[in-house]
Amino acid sequence: MLRAIRTRLELKILLLLIAVLITGFGTFVVWQIQSESETLLQKHQEEVRLFTETIVSGIRSVMMTGKAPLTYEFLNDARRNLKFGSLTIYDRFGREVFLREGEGVIYNVDDPILRRTLESRAMISTMMKDGEKDVFTRYEPLANRPECWRCHERDHEIRGVLQLALEPGAIRTTSDKEATRQMAGAMGDVLASAFRTIMLGGQGEQMDTLTASALEIPWIQRVQVYSKDGYVAFGLETDDIPEDKILEILETNRTAHHFEDVGKMLRLFIPLENQERCQVCHGAKFPMRGVMVIDFKSDSLMRYANDPSKIFTAALQATTFEGFRSIMLVGRANSVRYFVDELRAIPTVHTLHVFDNDGNERFLNPQPRMRPQLASFGEKKENKPVEFFETKDGEEYMVRLSPIPNEVRCYTCHGKSHELRAVVEVSASLNAINAEINRLMWTSVGAAIATLFLVWLVIRVFMSTVVIKPVQSIEGVASK
Numbered sequence: 001m002l003r004a005i006r007t008r009l010e011l012k013i014l015l016l017l018i019a020v021l022i023t024g025f026g027t028f029v030v031w032q033i034q035s036e037s038e039t040l041l042q043k044h045q046e047e048v049r050l051f052t053e054t055i056v057s058g059i060r061s062v063m064m065t066g067k068a069p070l071t072y073e074f075l076n077d078a079r080r081n082l083k084f085g086s087l088t089i090y091d092r093f094g095r096e097v098f099l100r101e102g103e104g105v106i107y108n109v110d111d112p113i114l115r116r117t118l119e120s121r122a123m124i125s126t127m128m129k130d131g132e133k134d135v136f137t138r139y140e141p142l143a144n145r146p147e148c149w150r151c152h153e154r155d156h157e158i159r160g161v162l163q164l165a166l167e168p169g170a171i172r173t174t175s176d177k178e179a180t181r182q183m184a185g186a187m188g189d190v191l192a193s194a195f196r197t198i199m200l201g202g203q204g205e206q207m208d209t210l211t212a213s214a215l216e217i218p219w220i221q222r223v224q225v226y227s228k229d230g231y232v233a234f235g236l237e238t239d240d241i242p243e244d245k246i247l248e249i250l251e252t253n254r255t256a257h258h259f260e261d262v263g264k265m266l267r268l269f270i271p272l273e274n275q276e277r278c279q280v281c282h283g284a285k286f287p288m289r290g291v292m293v294i295d296f297k298s299d300s301l302m303r304y305a306n307d308p309s310k311i312f313t314a315a316l317q318a319t320t321f322e323g324f325r326s327i328m329l330v331g332r333a334n335s336v337r338y339f340v341d342e343l344r345a346i347p348t349v350h351t352l353h354v355f356d357n358d359g360n361e362r363f364l365n366p367q368p369r370m371r372p373q374l375a376s377f378g379e380k381k382e383n384k385p386v387e388f389f390e391t392k393d394g395e396e397y398m399v400r401l402s403p404i405p406n407e408v409r410c411y412t413c414h415g416k417s418h419e420l421r422a423v424v425e426v427s428a429s430l431n432a433i434n435a436e437i438n439r440l441m442w443t444s445v446g447a448a449i450a451t452l453f454l455v456w457l458v459i460r461v462f463m464s465t466v467v468i469k470p471v472q473s474i475e476g477v478a479s480k
Helices: 002-064 070-081 112-120 176-200 208-214 243-252 276-282 298-306 308-329 333-344 372-379 408-414 431-479
Strands: 085-091 124-130 133-143 158-166 220-227 232-234 258-262 265-273 288-297 349-356 386-392 395-405 420-429
Touching: 002 070, 002 085, 002 395, 002 408, 002 420, 002 431, 070 085, 112 124, 112 133, 112 158, 133 308, 133 349, 158 308, 176 208, 176 220, 176 265, 176 276, 176 288, 176 298, 176 308, 176 333, 208 220, 208 232, 208 308, 220 265, 243 265, 243 288, 265 298, 276 408, 288 298, 308 333, 308 349, 333 349, 395 431
Parallel strands: none
Antiparallel strands: 085 420, 124 133, 133 158, 158 349, 220 232, 220 288, 258 265, 265 288, 386 395, 395 420
């Protein structure tokens, strides 16, 4: 009977205390977890805000110096120091710009001929199948020359391999004269692309590196770049072309190649448009930037007609190599992938790959990340930062989008036709915060269980001392 009474009393008191603890302690725990969560989120939010504002100010400052290409270095340094998330820059159309350093690499390419080239350190040519057609392909080692040692180790004899194949039937003519012009045009496109890459990399003052390197190509006699005013901007200032001739080319041939036979030379004029990407440094006032002039040795070009696939591939590969080398020597290695990407768009090029000496393919341009909804940012007169949460691959992120407006001081390079220049996105993972919240929750649950256990022990002692023993004493007295 006493045991039953004791058990009922224990249960009643325990249930009463549990109800009080759940109401009081539980409410406190919930409030504490919510308070801690809000504090952690606010701290995280403040870190994201400060980092974003720093990036926006940094980009604006770099741009205002007129050295837009240095933005790559600034952003890559910022990404290396960003421990809690990722940094992405979008243009006004919602397309990513300033891609991350190290992206665009395919590791351990499975290509037996590439391996043979790396092992033998000698050029290997072969016929490769492309559907039903055979494509002549050259694997050319890239020598690790002394001028490369200032950036690269000198332990290796070669830096990598350049693979090039031309489109089957790249030279589509029965006329030797027309064939040589097509080949000269393709080689000129490569040098013009290298010129643009160096200029866009902010190293225009070192452009003579390219014009001098191009003269090492056996088929080329002269490379000069003339300004929009008709004077020599880059290249040797000997046997200059009259200013009137340059201005005439700029007036009549703004996009197409222009050829002239000059004695034993085939002269190629390549007009250089003032593209939007050039206007960052040069402004948008003039439609043309200048003209690249290349003199080819006609006799050397005529030999291509006998075997255009093999000889032309060698010539174009040599031109590509000099462009590649010049970009490297002016310190713009991170711009090479844009150079390679432009060359892949040349109609005569079928395949172009660059491998390092470990057999990894480099200088690929991955598909940029997209946020199409950002296009509407520029339609708003008062663009303000936007914050939201999103889930990627099962992981929750806090995202802040901060617009960079097209201010009056930006008009010199970017014009005034749009309200928005770019959008900075900082995406911070909430894994650490969620883990901390879970830790607090489980700590509280553990504390609650421990508290209940201690309360139960106290009740046992309390019941034994205050209730059971007095009742037993009363029962003993009553029985007497």
